[in-house]
Amino acid sequence: MRILHTSDWHLGHTLRGEVARDHEHQAFLAWLLATCVREAPDVLLITGDVFDSATPTASAERMWFEFLAAARRAHPMEIIAIAGNHDSPARLGASSSVLRELGVHVIGSLPRRADGAIDLERVLIPVAAGRGLVAAVPFLRPVDLGAQDDALEAVYGEVLAGARARRGRHQALIATGHLYVAGADAQFLSERRVSVGGQESAPLRLFPDDLSYVALGHVHRAQRVGRETIRYAGAPIPLALDEASYRHQVVVADFAGDRAVEIRAVPIPRAVEIVRVPKRGAAPLPAVLAALSALPPLGEAAADPARPYLEVVVALERPEPRLRALVEAALEGKRARLVRIGVETTGDHAALADRIGPARRLAELDPREVFVRLWARDHAEPPDAAVLAAFDRLLAEVRGDLADPAAPPEEPAEAFVS
């Protein structure tokens, strides 16, 4: 039996909220189809975050359904997808009864029976003519877990006990999860927006040795955790600029009876490069502008969807109001697509933030203080009287609006990290 494990597609993703990734997703899905034909897996396992958002765009949903249809035509295999934290369990699962007819199993939320027990008929999916049994556990939300302290272990314990009771001799048992397992390199966690810890951090003992393979999602860097057979497949495309150095891959695992005998990564070609100027750290503005002028020209196709993304990081001693204009001018006629201009403040004032003291909770800070601190972070000098006066006028105006009793309540400070 062979499975192909992939994860964290994030269909509908936009880079820094602006740049659509459809071209890269289309390229990945076309490659995945060809890879499924070549590798001929019995099962395609997709371990969560099919979509980037709980309310995916029509074009993202179309990509998903068109892929499923094309996969059915291209190669006869079972497809199992679980919901990740980005997916809406209800929305992803809404089509599950239709899809099941096509051999596609979609597990949105953890299915439970009327008596509260986990619905093992739906979670435990026999595959490859009985050679494998997949325990398809999706991302678990508080509503799936209840109030118990060790709820995560209780859920996996109940599912795996049911799996062992049904498991045939020499049948491979494969568990899925969309979670952070302690010990994984979280540098490129699916998102900094979700807290690590609490119910999302799982101990390795959740996955006992009698499991043939554990297919994980949530961490975007492909890696094994604990032992060879516990794997994050990782995301297929870089979902943030700092994921540029990644080897994006899918995992192909071969089983002989209940044992994984070969596990290998198949690298995914990158459809769009990410270029950083300078390669690392920050460079002074003249050096950055010179490097930008040396970039290759645009060529004929102005709308070339494969134009590289560009991140520029400039070291500045003092504010440079024309920074963006200068960078954009240097990029005139170049093939690169500017995605981010970063600024690192140098000189005497770089340590200003240290003098201000450790960050407190945003909610405890006065807006004026937040403004002063932000200014100090991005500029070489504190704001002068004219700037402060302008800020105070603006603040008064905004506060006037907020005094309106019909205005919505202020967002909690935590909203900044979500």
Ligand SMILES: [Mn+2]
């Ligand atoms: Mn993810």
